[in-house]
Amino acid sequence: MGNYFSIIIGIIYLIGVFIIPKWRAKKLNQNWKFFELLWFSICFIVYVIYLEVQLHTYYFLIPSTFLLLFLFCYFKEKRRLINGLVFNLFLIVGMTYLGSLLVRTMNPLLIVLAGITGIVLLLLLLIGLYALLAFLYWNAIVVLRKEGHSLANLLTLLLAIGLTAFLIFNYYSARILPQWASLLFGILPFIMFYFSIVFYNFLTISIIYQFNQPKYTQDYIIVLGSGLIDGKTVPPLLGKRIEKAMQFYKAQSDATLNPPKILMSGGKGDDEHIAESIAMKQYAIGKGIPEEAILVETNSKNTLENMRFSKEIMEQDFGGTDFRAIFTTNNFHLFRAGLFAKMANLNADGIGARTAFYFLPNAFLREFIAIVMMHKRRHLIMCSLIALMMILLALAEFFLVTHR
Structure with missing residues (x-):
């Protein structure tokens, strides 16, 4: 019976794998990767529940509870950093549960998955940090060559140099320093470990937030501005944001014949000849968007002001507060922009425009630093x-050594 069920669930899964891309190809939003992942998760969960039922146990309710907790927190308010922590707790509990299920069933599929996971974890332990260093140095060279030598573009290089110095110091300090001094200098690796967990939680929720699927019922699409080339020309990065909004505008228009208005948001910087939103409007008109479908917000200087001032314009244009809105920005900036929308009491989620892969590590580091600064008091307390x-451990070790 068990083998038959495994074959049946495998066939059903494979059928879905082939059907999903064809099904999505008929939709205005043709993204199929999210649905493939969702389909695999559903089939795997059904299979795991079947294995539990065969054992007459119900331990699957433990990870299921954590999953339901994450879904409750996420759909109640997507724009919260704690959602990343809750999801990672679910992953830890889920992996522990699958390990126990493997021991109890010795199921071939679980053995294969455990083997793959074990190999990946072993590689991470053996070469993970060194592979990360090599990647950071490579990425820094690419970014500096393509994007210039500004401080914002040096983040991956600075991180790589810092990690290299830490590894060298950590190697020699254990041989040179006494035990109490090693404990004192252990402050740095513990703080690094703390921030690595914070970064991992941030990265997790940032990736999950990318899967937003807004309905074609929007009244407005806010496009968040950024700097202009020579103070007047829309750069490629900003162009991607505008084109993402135009894509949604046309998709909703085709689906409902009721397109949303596009609200370009961005003021005039000190080194710019015109407001960013004006340049963005001209860019969209040049791509075929009717002028009457575009609103402009010309006073904002940062993302929080983008959200606040855009909210005021939409309320005035709509004649109330019950409008529906989304915003577009680059995918690396999406989650932090969502946090700013929340701070502005604007009920809007975002959709992200693709960014070149080489730019993402540096960009996500920049976003992470900005979010850390948003909650600096919390992190200062933890550090x-x-x-x-x-310090207390080092003092205890010092006095124990001196009194022996």
Whole structure:
């Protein structure tokens, strides 16, 4: 019976794998990767529940509870950093559960998945940090060559140099310093470990937030501005944001014959000849968007003001507050922009425009630093507690050594 069910669920899964791309090809939004991932997850969960039922146990309810907790938190408010932590807790509990299920069933599929996972984890332990260093140096060279030598473009290089210095220091400090001094200098790796967890949670929710699927019922699409070339020309990065909004505009128009208005948001910088939103409007008109379908917000200087001032314009144009809106920006900036929308009391989620892969590591580091600064008091408290704990351990070790 077990083998028959495994074959049946495998056939059903494969049928879905081939049907989903063809099904999505008939839709205005042809993205099929999210639905393939969702289909695999559903089939796998059904299979795992079947294995549990065969054992007359119901331990699957434990990871299911964490999954339901994540879904509740996420759909209640997508724009929260804690959602990344909750999802990663679900992953940890889920992996632990699957490990116990493997021991209890010795199921061939679980053995294969465990083997693949084990190989990946082993490689990460053996060469993970060194592979990361090589990637960071390579990425830094590419970014500096293609994007210039500004401080914002040096983040991956600075991180790579910092990690290299840390590895060298960590290697020699254990051989040179006494135990109590090693504990004192252990403050740095513990703080690094803390921020790596924070970064991983941020990256997790940033990736999940990319899967937004807004309905074609929007009244407005806000396009968030960025700098102009020579103070007057829309750069490629900003052009991607505008084109993403235009894509949604045309898709909703085809689906409902009721397109949303596009609200270009961006003021005039000190080194710019015109407001960013004016240049963005001209760009969209040049791509075929009717002028009457475009609104402009010309006063904002940052993303928070983008959201606040755009909200005021939409309320005035709509004649109320019950409008529906989304915003577009580059995918690396999407989640932080969502946080700013929340701060502005604007009920809007975002859709992200694609960004060149080489630009993403540097961009996500920049976003992470900005989010850390948004919650700097919380992180200062955590770092202080780590430092205090290590200082107390170092003092205890020092006095134990001197009194022996």
